[in-house]
Amino acid sequence: IRYYEREGILPRADRTGGNYRDYSPEHLAALTFIRRARELGFGMEQVRALLDLSDGADKPCEEVDLMVEAQLAEVDRKIADLTRLREELSRMLRSCQAERIGECRVVESLSGRR
Numbered sequence: 001i002r003y004y005e006r007e008g009i010l011p012r013a014d015r016t017g018g019n020y021r022d023y024s025p026e027h028l029a030a031l032t033f034i035r036r037a038r039e040l041g042f043g044m045e046q047v048r049a050l051l052d053l054s055d056g057a058d059k060p061c062e063e064v065d066l067m068v069e070a071q072l073a074e075v076d077r078k079i080a081d082l083t084r085l086r087e088e089l090s091r092m093l094r095s096c097q098a099e100r101i102g103e104c105r106v107v108e109s110l111s112g113r114r
Contacts, residue, residue: 004034009048041071 001021004010010030013021033054037047046067053064096105 001031004031007044007048009034009044009051041075042067046071 001010001023005012010027013023013027016022030051033051034047037050042050050064050067053059053061092106092109095109098104101107
């Protein structure tokens, strides 16, 4: 929470007489929004922009849609990268039937001696 306050994404909470932070329902709503956006992979600048956009309830949501489309494309790219990584690791594992490291195709592949 303090990080978000320092970054200016979350307004600083008021303090009680005992110097404790006093979070309002608006703080809780913003924190819920931030947490969900971060879970969906949005970076801090994107979260900041989404929060700013969320304040304009009567504005068109085209900009939000564009941000979500960009994030979806990034997720698809990561999935493709992970799929390639999985295939390569599976191939390496299938290629190794050795009983000793000196004959291990995985170690050979990792060292570039294929």
